[in-house]
Amino acid sequence: NAGVTQTPKFRVLKTGQSMTLLCAQDMNHEYMYWYRQDPGMGLRLIHYSVGEGTTAKGEVPDGYNVSRLKKQNFLLGLESAAPSQTSVYFCASSELLGTVSYGYTFGSGTRLTVV
Amino acid sequence: DQQVKQNSPSLSVQEGRISILNCDYTNSMFDYFLWYKKYPAEGPTFLISISSIKDKNEDGRFTVFLNKSAKHLSLHIVPSQPGDSAVYFCAARKGNTPLVFGKGTRLSVIA
Numbered sequence: 001n002a003g004v005t006q007t008p009k010f011r012v013l014k015t016g017q018s019m020t021l022l023c024a025q026d027m028n029h030e031y032m033y034w035y036r037q038d039p040g041m042g043l044r045l046i047h048y049s050v051g052e053g054t055t056a057k058g059e060v061p062d063g064y065n066v067s068r069l070k071k072q073n074f075l076l077g078l079e080s081a082a083p084s085q086t087s088v089y090f091c092a093s094s095e096l097l098g099t100v101s102y103g104y105t106f107g108s109g110t111r112l113t114v115v
Numbered sequence: 116d117q118q119v120k121q122n123s124p125s126l127s128v129q130e131g132r133i134s135i136l137n138c139d140y141t142n143s144m145f146d147y148f149l150w151y152k153k154y155p156a157e158g159p160t161f162l163i164s165i166s167s168i169k170d171k172n173e174d175g176r177f178t179v180f181l182n183k184s185a186k187h188l189s190l191h192i193v194p195s196q197p198g199d200s201a202v203y204f205c206a207a208r209k210g211n212t213p214l215v216f217g218k219g220t221r222l223s224v225i226a
């Protein structure tokens with residue numbers, strides 16, 4: 001039972017390069033989220049999805065795109081990386097109980113450095 | 116504007132004593148509050164939660180208190196253990212919206 005798996009765990013990008021972070025969950029959760037953690041800033045929501053084929057913007061969506069083509073996967077894309085996107089990225093998923101989501105499960109994070 | 120605030124970046128406590136971590140919020144519509152614990156190089160893990168209709172929830176050594184009139188909640192850990200040393204995040208939500216997190220408080224429990 002893997003829970004939430006993020007790949008890669010580490011990556012160094014040059015400014016202007018693109019990359020995709022992959023999040024996979026095996027708990028059949030409806031909701032998935034991407035957060036970034038920066039020193040002194042806590043966890044900030046980038047984008048989230050309330051089901052397969054849906055996405056929505058969070059607090060800090062600029063410079064990122066997402067896709068949820070399959071229920072178990074949530075992809076976060078950086079089209080043209082900038083040093084300000086140096087951060088630790090966490091994916092999470094949660095199940096829907098009635099009309100409310102519960103039980104966020106987080107992945108172990110992707111540490112991205114943009115030089 | 117920051118809706119969930121943890122004003123103490125760090126806290127040091129002796130082993131066996133009580134740890135009290137504080138959290139303030141500005142959105143009176145929040146109806147569910149949670150605490151997450153995070154070790155280095157790992158993702159946050161759920162610790163304890165409380166609904167806005169309650170003022171206390173207890174789980175073993177961990178107790179969360181909610182004061183809605185003051186828009187304040189606190190996490191009490193008694194007794195504190197060295198394994199409790201971690202970053203603690205307070206989080207809140209309104210209805211089915213995504214969780215909003217505070218900046219975190221780093222707890223160090225000294226043996």
